[in-house]
Amino acid sequence: MPISAVEIDDRVADVRVSDDALEVRLRDGRVIAAPLAWFPRLAAATPAQRKVWEPAAAGYGIHWPEIDEDLSVAGLLRATR
Numbered sequence: 390m391p392i393s394a395v396e397i398d399d400r401v402a403d404v405r406v407s408d409d410a411l412e413v414r415l416r417d418g419r420v421i422a423a424p425l426a427w428f429p430r431l432a433a434a435t436p437a438q439r440k441v442w443e444p445a446a447a448g449y450g451i452h453w454p455e456i457d458e459d460l461s462v463a464g465l466l467r468a469t470r
Contacts, residue, residue: 395417397417398415398416398417399415399416399449399462399466400415400416400444400447400449400462401413401415401448401450401451401462402416404442404451406431406436406440407425408425408436409424409425410424410425411424411427413451413462415462416448421462421465421466421469422469428458430453430458431453431458434455434456438456439453441454441455446461449461449463
């Protein structure tokens with residue numbers, strides 16, 4: 390029986406920011422999690438400001454307009470290795 394290939398899709402599907410962590414779910418189901426302390430602007434933002442995000446760079450990045458913060462999926466993947 391052939392093994393089906395997993396389709397990689399690095400675009401952002403969802404973002405959650407708690408008081409302790411940033412969690413980014415990608416379209417292919419992977420989840421990137423990192424301590425919030427690694428992102429000083431996000432850590433200093435209010436919970437309401439952290440909730441307002443939008444995809445950037447055709448879905449390969451995240452933008453928080455209320456705090457003018459941007460993160461890329463590529464950077465997050467490198468940082469969490």
